[in-house]
Amino acid sequence: MSAVAVPAGATESRRARNGFGLLILAVAGSLVAYALQGLGLHGEVPSNLAVYSVLFAGASLGGWFVIRYTARSADPALYPVAVLLGGLGLAMLYRLMDERGRVDIARDQAVWLLIGLACFALTLVIVRDIRQLDAYTYTIGLAGIVLLLLPIVPGIGYSINGARLWVNLGFLQFQPAEFGRVLIVIFLASYLSQRRELLAAGVGRFGLPRVKDLGPLLLAWGTSLAVLLLERDVGASLLLFGVFVVMMWVATGRSSYLLLGIVLFAIGAYIGWLALPHIQERVVIWFHALDPKNVNGIGYQLAQGWFAFASGGMVGTGLGLGSPTFIPYVGSDFILAAFGEELGMLGVAAILLLYLVLIGRGLRIGLERQDTFGKLLAVGLTTVIGLQVFTIAAGVLRLIPLTGVPLPLVSYGGTSRVATFVILALLIRASAGAWYRVRKGT
Amino acid sequence: MDRQIRRLGFAFVGLFALLFAQVAYIQVFAADRIAGEPANAARQIRAEYSVERGQILAADERTVLAESVKNPDPNSVYHFIRKYPGRELYGQLTGYYSRIYGFSGLEDAMDPYLSGTSPEFTAQNLTDILLGRPKVGGTVLTTIVPDLQRVARDALGSHQGAVVALDPGTGDVLAMYSNPGYDPNPLSTGTDDQINAAWNALISDPERPLISKAFQELYLPGSTFKLVTASAALENGWGPDKSWPNPHVLDLPQSSSTLQNFGNELCNGGSTTVAMAQAFEHSCNVTFGEIGLRLGADKLSQQAFRYGFCPILPPDQVTCTQPTIPFTLPWNNGRFPEPAYFNENLPKVALSAVGLDNDKQNPLQLALESAAIANGGLLYAPRLVTEVRDSTGRTIKEFGKQDYGHPISVHTADEMRQMMISVVASGTGTAAQIPGITVAGKTGTATNCGPVPNCNVPPNAWFTAFAPAGSGQNPSIAVAVIVLDGGDLGSEATGGLVAAPIAKQVMHAYLKG
Secondary structure: OOOOHHHHHHHHHHHHHHHHHHHHHHHHHHHHHHHHHHHHHHOOOOOOHHHHHHHHHHHHHHHHHHHHHHOOOOOOOHHHHHHHHHHHHHHHHHHHHHHOOOHHHHHHHHHHHHHHHHHHHHHHHHOOOHHHHHHHHHHHHHHHHHHHHHHHOOOOEEEEOOEEEEEEOOOOEEOHHHHHHHHHHHHHHHHHHHHHHHHHHOOOHHHOOOHHHHHHHHHHHHHHHHHHHHHOOHHHHHHHHHHHHHHHHHHHOOHHHHHHHHHHHHHHHHHHHHHOHHHHHHHHHHHHOOOOOOOOOOOHHHHHHHHHHHHHOOOOOOOOOOOHHHOOOOOOOOHHHHHHHHHHHHHHHHHHHHHHHHHHHHHHHHHHOOOHHHHHHHHHHHHHHHHHHHHHHHHHOOOOOOOOOOOOOOOOOHHHHHHHHHHHHHHHHHHHHHHHHHHHHO | OHHHHHHHHHHHHHHHHHHHHHHHHHHHHOHHHHHOOHHHHHHHHHHHHOOEOOOEEOOOOOOEEEEEEEOOOOOOOOOEEEEOOOHHHOHHHHOOEEOOOEEOHHHHHOHHHHOOOOHHHHHHHHHHHHHOOOOEOOEEEEOOOHHHHHHHHHHHOOOOEEEEEEOOOOOEEEEEEEEOOOOOHHHHOOOHHHHHHHHHHHHOOOOOOOOOOOOOOOEOOHHHHHHHHHHHHHHOOOOOOOEEEOOOEEEOOOOOOEEEOHHHOOHHHHOOEEEHHHHHHOOOHHHHHHHHHHHOHHHHHHHHHHOOOEEEEOOOEOOOOOOOOOOOOOOOOOEEEOHHHHOOOHHHHHHHHOOOOOOEEOHHHHHHHHHHHHOOOOOEOOEOEEEEEOOOOOEEEEOOOOEOOOOOOHHHHHHHHHHHHHHHHHOOOHHHOEOOEOOEEEEEEEOOOOOOOOOOOOOEEEEEEEEOOOOOOOOOEEEEEEEHHHHHHHHHOOHHHHHHHHHHHHHHHHHHO
């Protein structure tokens, strides 16, 4: 009825059209990658290509319909980019596991992708406005911390490869920290949106925050250290603290929080260095992976990762035609190296660009949101994904010491896949809400 | 807040720029160095085995010397396996292509073409990537004539030795076989244990089948070196009819030792003088010892070097540091001492003039000398590969014949040819006669004893020849044969008895075939 409603409606349908076009491209790209993997490995397309295509395309379209009917004006790029990353990841996992005679693992990951899409749809259906989440600040915060520390609980928590990240509920094994992180971000967005003026206003000596305002920062630092020392998970700890500092900084606009964050990070890293021998080893490997005495020993994984990248060169060997299975745990931490070998520098650059698009769209939603909670939530969720991508990619590329975090949507890991889809659902909900609010307001 | 969000965006762009930079460094700028690390060998070998390597074909463009076929085991990480249908017949030419022991022979020398990595393939490789076609290496065409190669093998029979046959007009290697040969198949396919077992058997074999007696091992030339000494004499203006004193034995200067004719026989029935042509026909050591001494070390060495012998300076430097005539495969040129070696050691000049002392050669070296004489004095480097074709059949690389210059003049070549015809017609090489075809040749019987006098080790028998050698005819084949340890004649063996019949069979097969 208003003059603005017409162009807004036009925007909506244009976005939907663009989104659908992108989705078709993403599905096609994913299926072509799957077919090429089969061709490269065995000289023929995978025998279940038709079934897989129907399921993959069907599930992807299902997700799109849910967006279409519950979040009409949502951001058009986020979902197709996520589908493409997920599809490329599945194609690569199929290829890696097939060569090891474990196609069943790849099939499990495909099921996890379906579960992820289901949770994505569920999140969109349940959370009709992200401001619903603003109402339960401390409940969500507490739940987040519980999930983060759940693996420590004797009896249900257990370790794999030295990191105590896992919870076994008998019928289900998962990494609760992946969800804990999402809840913590919601909590922080809620908490900081209420306190940001207070936190920003107080200025102590040397332009630093007042001691009494440091509580939240120190609490987050303590939690991160607990995750590091009790669960021995460097990646999760780093991610948690990084997201916290970024959100503090964005909420208050005070660079001194960044500075303090870096100092606390340095102290935490030093404590970790002293307390955990495997962190010291990680640093040694980082510097000396290719030394002759390490290259077939402790540096083997990183060295093989580098060899995979280098052997791929500019354009790669072609999908299914390289030897990425020389890399231990190539499906989880080192899947980017597998892409590096088979798709070359151009392929790796394309995948990193897809993530950059995700990050860009996420931050864009933060800019467009009119409410502080929405802004902080979008920024926090985006930062979770962005920092995760950087941490694992830089670790594999030997820019920083390696910390095992999954490459979101792409690498092996059921919990991470589902959690990332929940994050995307929240971002998409936030994007729809923002424009909805703008239209209503005028 | 919005300012911080924008800055956060820039920060992420910055972090990702670091990632891009590092990716470009590893995958492009430092890629070759990193991928070439020894610790990455397993991946490189697997990569090589997933490309369909090109074929190696004989001169008929049909007979397959080496080819890649799809691995019948679909689960193997090695997508192709390398086959050598001719087994030991071409083994020393193709070499092996082993994931454990690397490459040798043409597999090594032609690797950039066979694997499709040479610059000539750049355009095709890009097209293949764009069209999603699997990469296929180039086909290497050789000069080997399969029928002749088989004749060479059969003619050698159970004798340890080697045969080389060249086309004098091009240097093309028509046949090159050394017995015992080896089958490259077990080195190239099979389990690691099988490959290791095959390798260990080959390297512990005292007959050294991995090393070709045709072009890699070196032996004393014996009387076949008279080709060089006679050439030097003719180039010096001393004609075939020039008379030389004919003592029973030659007293060597500066010493009490003597040089005898083969079997201590009299040359030309013991006449007072003998013409060089006669001495050549009957291979008189005394005469050629005299000729060598009269020529002097300088002229003799220079003639040897012009034929492609590599200068050495015994006893300290006996390996070749400045290779002369090039060849596709790593080969050993003949060896002859530099003039400085003979300073104040004249007896060695006489010994060297009859192919003893530090002279060294193999059948390929000898065949090149015959080929030069047959070709009017113009020497062509041996050629084993004529061209490389890509998978569509397009020629992407041609190897022309390579002129190595004139070791002797046209005139000298003609005189040499006449003397060599006499050797086969009525001299030491009559066993090489082919009815209806003029054959020119030279025998050699070289001691295997080294400096030990009167030992009982049977000699190596040599023969080299070319045909048809009639006046006005252009010889189409030059051969050289060595039979080690006298073959089945043992100590009674001579080049004329043991080696000449083998050379005859090969030439006959080629000319009548």
